[in-house]
Amino acid sequence: MSRRVSWDAGTARALIAERAALPGALLPILHALQEHFGYVDPAAVPLVAEALNLSRAEVHGVLTFYHDFRQTPPGRHVVRVCRAEACQSMGADRLVEHIKGRLGIGFHETTADGRFTLEQVFCLGDCACSPAVMLDGKLHGRVDAARFDQLIAQSESGR
Amino acid sequence: MTVRVFVPRDAAALSVGAHAVAEAVRAAAEARGADIELVRNGSRGLFWLEPLLEVETQAGRIAFGPVRAEDVDLLFDAGFRPITDHPLCLGLTEDIPYLKRQERLTFARCGITDPLSLADYRAHGGYRGLARALTMPGEAIVEEVVQSGLRGRGGAGFPTGIKWKTVLGASADQKYIVCNADEGDSGTYADRMLMEGDPFVLIEGMTIAGLAVGATEGYVYIRSEYPHAFRQMTRAVDIARAAGYLGASVHGSGKAFDLHLRLGAGAYICGEETSLLESLEGKRGIIRYKPPLPAHKGLFGKPTVINNVISLATVPIILDRGGAFYRDFGMGRSRGTLPIQLAGNVKHAGLIEKAFGLTLRELIYNYGGGTATGRPLRAVQVGGPLGAYFPDSLLDLPLDYEAFAAQKGMVGHGGVVVFDDTVDLARQARFAMEFCAIESCGKCTPCRIGSTRGVEVIDRIIAGTNRAANLLLLDDLCTTMLDGSLCALGGLTPLPVQSAVKHFPEDFDRPAPRVAAE
Numbered sequence: 001m002s003r004r005v006s007w008d009a010g011t012a013r014a015l016i017a018e019r020a021a022l023p024g025a026l027l028p029i030l031h032a033l034q035e036h037f038g039y040v041d042p043a044a045v046p047l048v049a050e051a052l053n054l055s056r057a058e059v060h061g062v063l064t065f066y067h068d069f070r071q072t073p074p075g076r077h078v079v080r081v082c083r084a085e086a087c088q089s090m091g092a093d094r095l096v097e098h099i100k101g102r103l104g105i106g107f108h109e110t111t112a113d114g115r116f117t118l119e120q121v122f123c124l125g126d127c128a129c130s131p132a133v134m135l136d137g138k139l140h141g142r143v144d145a146a147r148f149d150q151l152i153a154q155s156e157s158g159r
Numbered sequence: 160m161t162v163r164v165f166v167p168r169d170a171a172a173l174s175v176g177a178h179a180v181a182e183a184v185r186a187a188a189e190a191r192g193a194d195i196e197l198v199r200n201g202s203r204g205l206f207w208l209e210p211l212l213e214v215e216t217q218a219g220r221i222a223f224g225p226v227r228a229e230d231v232d233l234l235f236d237a238g239f240r241p242i243t244d245h246p247l248c249l250g251l252t253e254d255i256p257y258l259k260r261q262e263r264l265t266f267a268r269c270g271i272t273d274p275l276s277l278a279d280y281r282a283h284g285g286y287r288g289l290a291r292a293l294t295m296p297g298e299a300i301v302e303e304v305v306q307s308g309l310r311g312r313g314g315a316g317f318p319t320g321i322k323w324k325t326v327l328g329a330s331a332d333q334k335y336i337v338c339n340a341d342e343g344d345s346g347t348y349a350d351r352m353l354m355e356g357d358p359f360v361l362i363e364g365m366t367i368a369g370l371a372v373g374a375t376e377g378y379v380y381i382r383s384e385y386p387h388a389f390r391q392m393t394r395a396v397d398i399a400r401a402a403g404y405l406g407a408s409v410h411g412s413g414k415a416f417d418l419h420l421r422l423g424a425g426a427y428i429c430g431e432e433t434s435l436l437e438s439l440e441g442k443r444g445i446i447r448y449k450p451p452l453p454a455h456k457g458l459f460g461k462p463t464v465i466n467n468v469i470s471l472a473t474v475p476i477i478l479d480r481g482g483a484f485y486r487d488f489g490m491g492r493s494r495g496t497l498p499i500q501l502a503g504n505v506k507h508a509g510l511i512e513k514a515f516g517l518t519l520r521e522l523i524y525n526y527g528g529g530t531a532t533g534r535p536l537r538a539v540q541v542g543g544p545l546g547a548y549f550p551d552s553l554l555d556l557p558l559d560y561e562a563f564a565a566q567k568g569m570v571g572h573g574g575v576v577v578f579d580d581t582v583d584l585a586r587q588a589r590f591a592m593e594f595c596a597i598e599s600c601g602k603c604t605p606c607r608i609g610s611t612r613g614v615e616v617i618d619r620i621i622a623g624t625n626r627a628a629n630l631l632l633l634d635d636l637c638t639t640m641l642d643g644s645l646c647a648l649g650g651l652t653p654l655p656v657q658s659a660v661k662h663f664p665e666d667f668d669r670p671a672p673r674v675a676a677e
Contacts, residue, residue: 088590
């Protein structure tokens with residue numbers, strides 16, 4: 001798992017400046033901030049707005065439109081479980097219930113110990129190996145309850 | 160002698176352990192002191208056999224699968240020759256019936272070549288289409304694509320050549336080629352496979368499109384759920400640029416074309432072309448009114464060709480072999496081949512590229528081998544989350560744009576998801592509305608509000624409240640969404656809902672689930 005750094009405006013400014021000249025720079029900038037800090041701190045909004053000559057409202061609007069961007073730090077590990085039809089046909093609903101019970105949280109929540117954040121996703125493109133789960137950006141197919149438990153155990157021991 | 164061994168680096172193959180298999184191959188070779196070349200190819204698309212390991216022999220490539228890391232050591236003899244009587248041995252890859260019966264044009268190289276080797280790409284017919292296009296005026300390239308009968312593989316099925324002709328005819332200081340790689344439909348993965356398994360074919364197709372219409376820049380918008388495909392495309396674009404296939408003078412022709420890659424951010428609506436353009440411009444992915452068409456006013460207000468990955472990746476073979484060659488495959492007005500993605504509850508899920516006209520039944524039983532669970536098949540959803548649910552009685556429908564439209568369904572991007580008899584179509588209809596509510600961009604009322612009302616109405620039907628009246632209301636709501644929505648999300652969500660009600664009425668008439676005592 002990537003080691004995340006805490007928010008600092010100087011680094012954010014540098015990440016923004018590197019990309020400000022790209023055509024349609026806003027999404028690449030928000031991705032860069034999230035990749036670096038694990039989330040997009042609301043304090044970044046005025047910095048991005050200034051660099052791109054946009055209003056804060058415009059930047060906030062984009063930040064909140066897309067499911068990917070989050071405004072608070074996630075847990076150390078991010079679990080994204082597919083809820084779309086192909087995975088449903090292979091028992092994704094049961095898997096989702098198991099995961100929620102195992103982690104003790106619902107979607108868009110983080111465990112109290114800060115270890116796991118759970119997100120839903122609609123299709124990871126692994127529909128021929130359903131059900132699918134993405135753990136810290138890595139795709140896993142043919143996941144059942146036992147395999148999921150094994151994966152999260154490995155994610156903690158492999159740190 | 161060097162032995163060539165192939166273990167895919169396709170995301171789906173990796174998701175079931177291909178990386179560990181590749182490591183085991185290296186270790187086994189080292190232990191035997193064998194000289195091997197380990198190629199990380201794309202997937203052949205036989206996903207129930209992944210991780211699929213292949214070994215090159217004089218007779219051809221021998222396949223093993225599905226291979227676990229712990230199996231690897233037993234697949235090779237002391238000289239690192241494949242042990243063909245091992246239970247996991249599948250014989251010659253090309254002779255596997257699933258593969259042998261296909262007509263692979265767009266996916267001709269996927270799984271065969273090293274995806275990042277330009278030499279391999281050229282040795283297998285790559286860049287021949289571009290070479291020919293470079294000798295032709297733009298009008299002739301467009302005409303070749305028109306003649307091929309190619310229709311947009313993203314879902315709408317609009318003739319690709321006609322789109323190009325409009326952009327060619329528009330005058331502007333700058334034009335763009337945009338590739339829609341926001342493959343959000345559940346049950347589809349052809350774009351992902353191709354970007355990971357044969358990225359140069361997409362780059363070549365976009366370059367030809369640029370030459371055809373006079374565009375010097377292209378963008379590929381890849382969904383963020385495909386980080387692996389994004390990395391692979393990034394590498395491939397760098398390699399193509401370094402070799403002079405992209406840049407100020409494409410292959411020394413003096414004509415410019417370059418590519419940029421952009422990552423989506425988890426919004427299904429960005430697969431809609433105008434919403435995608437907004438997103439590329441750095442805005443909320445809110446759809447645009449049409450007209451103006453993107454062909455007149457697209458990316459940054461300039462004339463833009465926007466096509467799906469498969470459409471663009473099919474252009475090189477059309478230019479190489481000619482429009483007539485491609486047109487000779489298929490049926491009716493659906494010309495050429497369709498890469499079908501068989502998914503969900505099916506024994507042999509995978510990619511099947513065939514000429515249009517194959518029936519769902521042939522597909523699911525002759526290729527798919529029936530359900531994975533072994534239970535009776537009950538429903539098939541074709542064309543992603545906005546596609547209709549079909550019962551067994553409609554499985555003789557041929558895969559053809561018009562035949563599906565006549566049954567109030569759509570071929571879409573070619574995804575086929577199979578469900579066994581444990582599926583509850585009332586729940587699936589509810590999910591279709593829920594998905595629309597989550598993914599609606601919010602611009603038009605029928606989609607934004609209608610989808611939420613749809614969930615509520617279906618909840619009342621499931622709960623047994625005033626069923627007849629609520630079913631009527633649901634039908635009315637679907638009609639409003641169908642006729643009143645601005646784009647396909649709100650406009651097609653009624654397809655899965657109404658097909659579920661029509662073909663599986665018993666699921667909407669079950670005894671209400673018992674509510675826990677208060």
